[in-house]
Amino acid sequence: MSTPTTSLTEVASSGATLRAFLHGLPGVDRVGADQRAATLGTRSIKTTAKAKAIDLAISMVDLTTLEGADTPGKVRAMCAKAVRPDPADASVPKVAAVCVYPDLVPHAVEALRGTGVRVASVATGFPSGRTSLAVKVDDTALAVASGADEIDMVIDRGAFLAGDYLTVYEQIVAVKAACARKDGEDAHLKVILETGELVTYDNVRRASWLAMVAGADFIKTSTGKVAPAATLPVTLVMLEAVRDFRDRTGRMVGVKPAGGIRTTKDAIKNLVLVNETAGPDWLTAEWFRLGASSLLNDLLMQRTKLTTGHYAGPDYFTLD
Ligand SMILES: O=C[C@H](O)COP(=O)(O)O
Numbered sequence: 369m370s371t372p373t374t375s376l377t378e379v380a381s382s383g384a385t386l387r388a389f390l391h392g393l394p395g396v397d398r399v400g401a402d403q404r405a406a407t408l409g410t411r412s413i414k415t416t417a418k419a420k421a422i423d424l425a426i427s428m429v430d431l432t433t434l435e436g437a438d439t440p441g442k443v444r445a446m447c448a449k450a451v452r453p454d455p456a457d458a459s460v461p462k463v464a465a466v467c468v469y470p471d472l473v474p475h476a477v478e479a480l481r482g483t484g485v486r487v488a489s490v491a492t493g494f495p496s497g498r499t500s501l502a503v504k505v506d507d508t509a510l511a512v513a514s515g516a517d518e519i520d521m522v523i524d525r526g527a528f529l530a531g532d533y534l535t536v537y538e539q540i541v542a543v544k545a546a547c548a549r550k551d552g553e554d555a556h557l558k559v560i561l562e563t564g565e566l567v568t569y570d571n572v573r574r575a576s577w578l579a580m581v582a583g584a585d586f587i588k589t590s591t592g593k594v595a596p597a598a599t600l601p602v603t604l605v606m607l608e609a610v611r612d613f614r615d616r617t618g619r620m621v622g623v624k625p626a627g628g629i630r631t632t633k634d635a636i637k638n639l640v641l642v643n644e645t646a647g648p649d650w651l652t653a654e655w656f657r658l659g660a661s662s663l664l665n666d667l668l669m670q671r672t673k674l675t676t677g678h679y680a681g682p683d684y685f686t687l688d
Contacts (some may be wrong), residue, residue, distance in 0.1 A: 376581050376617060383534035390533055390578060396569035396605055405600035408644055409637040415674065418636070422671045423461050424651065425635040426453060429667075430488055430624065430659045432467040434495075434592065440475040443468055447479035454668050457675075463664065464653040465518060469494070470511040477515035488518035488558070492543055495562075495591035497522035501539055508546040512555045519547050520558045520588060520659075523575065525565045533578055540582035558586035558624055563602045564594040572602055576609035580621050588659065590627035597627025598659075600637060607645040623650065626659025632670040635663060 379389045413421065431450045433442060447466055454460045465486040466476050476487045489511035493499035499507075508519055521543045527535040540559055547555040559579035563572050579587050587606055590597035603625045610621045623646070625638055635658055642650050650656050672680045 379581055380534065380537050383532070386533045386537060386578070387531065389581075390574040393570075393573055393577060396573050398569050398601075401569055401601045401604055405604045405641065408604075408640050409600055411637075411640050413636065413640075419671070419674050421636050421639055422632060422667055422674070425632070425639060425658060426664065426667050426671075427461040427464060428653045428656055428658050429463040429664055430465045430467045430626070430657045431463045431664060432592070432626070432659055432661045434467070434469060434490060434661075438469060438472060440472065443472045443475045444479050447476055447485070449664070450485045451480070451483045453664060454672075457672075460668065460671065464657055467518075467520060467659065470507055470514065470516075473511050473514040473516045486517040487515060488520055489514075489516040490520045490522075490591075492521040492539075494520070494522055494560075495593040497524050498526070501542060504539065505542055505546045508543050512547055512549065516555055518556045518558060518586075519543070520560055522560045522562060522591060523579065525562050528566070528571070528575060528578075533574075536575075536578055537582045540579060540584065544583040556585040557583065558588045558622075559584040560588045560591055560626075561606075562591055562594055563589045563599075563606075564596045564627075569601065569605050572605045573609055576606050577613065580609070580613045580619075584621060586622035586624050586657070588624040588626055588657075590625075590659075592627035592659065592661070595628070598625035598629055600641060603638060604641055604645055607642060607650070610650070611646045620649070620655060622655040622657065624657040624659050626657075629658055629660045629663050631663070631666050635667060 380386045433446055450463045450466045462485050465488045467488040468476050470489045470491055473489045491508040491511050492504035523536050544557050547557050561575040566572050576587050589602055606623050610623055614620050642656050669679055
């Protein structure tokens, strides 16, 4: 998926150069970003486009369960739903991935083998990330060895907010190395910024670049455990960052808003934002994901409404 960045390699040669680079990025016009996200969020789309958008959104879902009470049985049921979201309608696309805690990866791998649905695992002391680098790397290595295709790591927000960008950079580099596999099929690395803790849009832009320079394959807004999570303006700022990063380096990085995305309306607003900000190249599950625990049912209900003219009640579909 990724090729190494060449022109930005010296940026992280010291904490001072990294800081100078990140603080040299143009500031985000907060009012402008809020306004643009609000405007794009109110775009109306035709019914035919809506049907396509719903299927596209389904194909981009990272169907997620990240609860202390998760069990192998719950994960297996979720995997069945990921592969065949509506048992009564084979035309519904599969979701992109199932996202679980590292100890549940083997169950997801077994349930999804040969289906094309990927297994994503959170790691690095998710959700706070408050543990040693050695533990973060071990946590990642466990998930990768168990067969995870994708790793969703959290950044050290404490270090970031203290201005210690080099520590954040070095941790991402170390976790990326732990994503390597002998067969060359490395797990893709999604770097969670936890934007709800980063305070400003300028910080969101800096954290996005920091993650990309360190080798992120994806940048992800949130863990789903902190509010606010995936707001449209934050996703907008991140989409601008991946667009500008590709302009500068030629390398594409994906974006994953996650947390609080529950309705078809939310999903479609995100798709409009992708199209208008980063561009249509990002409008595939390879480059854009929606991390969500309960969005899929609403997408299925709205899809049924478009197809049949009436809603199936929420009870018609199995729980997300
Ligand atoms: O990564 C995904 C999030 O944890 C899901 O958050 P959510 O439960 O608000 O959809």
